[in-house]
Amino acid sequence: MTIESKNIIIIGASYAGILALKSILNKTNQYEQIKLNIIVITPNDKAFYNVATPRLLIEYEKIDNVLFSIKETVDNIAAKYSNHSVNFIQGTVKSVDLENHEVVIQSKYKYDNLIIASGSRSIMPCWKLDNEKDQSLTINSIKHLSQQIKNSKSIAIIGGGTTGVETSGELASNYSDKKITLYSGSKIVLQSIPCLSSKAEDQLKKLGVEIINNKQVEVDGNKVKYDDIVQEYDLVIQAQKLIPNSEFLPNQVLENGYVKTDEFFRLHSFPEVICLGDILSIGSHSLVDLLYNQKNVFDKVISYEIFKDESILFQGYKQSTRATMVVPIGKNGGVGVVFGIPIPSFLVYWIKSRDYMISKARDNLT
Numbered sequence: 123m124t125i126e127s128k129n130i131i132i133i134g135a136s137y138a139g140i141l142a143l144k145s146i147l148n149k150t151n152q153y154e155q156i157k158l159n160i161i162v163i164t165p166n167d168k169a170f171y172n173v174a175t176p177r178l179l180i181e182y183e184k185i186d187n188v189l190f191s192i193k194e195t196v197d198n199i200a201a202k203y204s205n206h207s208v209n210f211i212q213g214t215v216k217s218v219d220l221e222n223h224e225v226v227i228q229s230k231y232k233y234d235n236l237i238i239a240s241g242s243r244s245i246m247p248c249w250k251l252d253n254e255k256d257q258s259l260t261i262n263s264i265k266h267l268s269q270q271i272k273n274s275k276s277i278a279i280i281g282g283g284t285t286g287v288e289t290s291g292e293l294a295s296n297y298s299d300k301k302i303t304l305y306s307g308s309k310i311v312l313q314s315i316p317c318l319s320s321k322a323e324d325q326l327k328k329l330g331v332e333i334i335n336n337k338q339v340e341v342d343g344n345k346v347k348y349d350d351i352v353q354e355y356d357l358v359i360q361a362q363k364l365i366p367n368s369e370f371l372p373n374q375v376l377e378n379g380y381v382k383t384d385e386f387f388r389l390h391s392f393p394e395v396i397c398l399g400d401i402l403s404i405g406s407h408s409l410v411d412l413l414y415n416q417k418n419v420f421d422k423v424i425s426y427e428i429f430k431d432e433s434i435l436f437q438g439y440k441q442s443t444r445a446t447m448v449v450p451i452g453k454n455g456g457v458g459v460v461f462g463i464p465i466p467s468f469l470v471y472w473i474k475s476r477d478y479m480i481s482k483a484r485d486n487l488t
């Protein structure tokens with residue numbers, strides 16, 4: 123049997139990057155004719171379970187339970203596949219030359235296949251990891267914010283998506299003496315899952331959260347401005363916007379900053395480049411989507427593109443029409459829908475709000 127050697131580069135080592143590494147190596151049991159040299163590149167040396175951030179803002183002491191050494195993870199995974207080489211480089215990819223199959227950090231690295239799992243970052247670094255700085259930026263931001271929250275009497279939260287709603291619920295249920303105002307920026311909170319909106323608003327109001335809908339606000343330090351009104355708070359928390367980590371790619375492969383791919387996650391004209399996770403423009407930017415909808419498509423496309431298995435029957439990615447979203451509102455419950463079916467508050471408690479799934483963090487990131 124002739125052994126072929128292939129260089130694979132994975133950009134990003136969060137949920138999607140680690141999943142990509144495990145999926146690719148797992149395939150090598152089936153395709154023994156290929157020896158892989160894999161390099162995983164990311165600016166942080168610890169992976170961070172950002173799902174728990176709203177809880178960490180009131181229980182910062184749990185931070186060590188949501189950080190995992192990437193080197194250790196990569197070494198542990200690689201140890202199971204000793205015929206292949208896997209290396210971790212802590213750094214930021216500055217550019218990719220798609221024509222010449224090269225990734226530039228400080229030096230240039232050649233690839234046969236490139237996996238882009240570089241996700242997105244947030245305006246306030248507490249919600250997600252950065253594209254250049256390591257995890258201490260995010261950790262320090264959470265620490266600082268949790269202290270500021272303790273010292274503030276009036277807090278505005280900008281953004282009525284899951285992050286804003288969850289954070290409003292956490293703060294209001296933990297600190298009954300603080301005035302919490304949520305600016306949703308839309309007609310209703312949780313507008314992507316409208317069947318949950320009115321229940322979520324009711325639960326937030328019961329906790330004393332003031333909800334201001336239908337206002338596009340501007341934030342200026344501790345001031346929130348809309349129409350001709352300027353409201354001042356002790357603290358303003360921005361939870362409204364994510365920025366795709368795609369600056370290293372040419373504009374023509376991007377759509378609103380996210381990567382344009384075919385339905386099998388391959389870059390148009392460059393099928394050896396496969397994307398996964400939040401960086402996909404066709405994805406729904408959630409862990410649930412990654413695990414339940416994207417993973418199966420990725421498994422097949424890597425069999426075809428990396429291991430050249432032409433017998434693979436492709437099935438393209440489709441966003442699920444049966445949403446799954448579990449949104450804690452405080453420690454005792456919240457609102458949720460699982461595969462399109464609404465679930466009661468006590469189930470939200472069991473699934474997520476009791477510990478923000480911190481007990482599951484390791485499964486997702488190692």
Ligand SMILES: Cc1cc2nc3c(=O)[nH]c(=O)nc-3n(C[C@H](O)[C@H](O)[C@H](O)COP(=O)(O)OP(=O)(O)OC[C@H]3O[C@@H](n4cnc5c(N)ncnc54)[C@H](O)[C@@H]3O)c2cc1C
Pocket residue numbers: 133134135136137138139163164165166172173174175176213214215216239240241242243249250251252253254285367370398399400401407408409410411
């Ligand atoms: C507060 C919050 C709570 C959430 N809760 C849930 C939830 O309960 N359920 C759910 O389904 N989803 C949830 N999500 C969404 C979830 O966080 C994302 O779907 C997930 O992070 C996507 O993973 P990813 O690996 O694609 O990208 P990311 O997690 O964004 O990771 C990208 C990685 O790539 C690295 N990177 C970026 N640029 C470069 C570069 N140039 N070179 C090298 N590396 C780079 C980054 O540093 C990072 O390590 C939540 C999101 C937020 C903000």
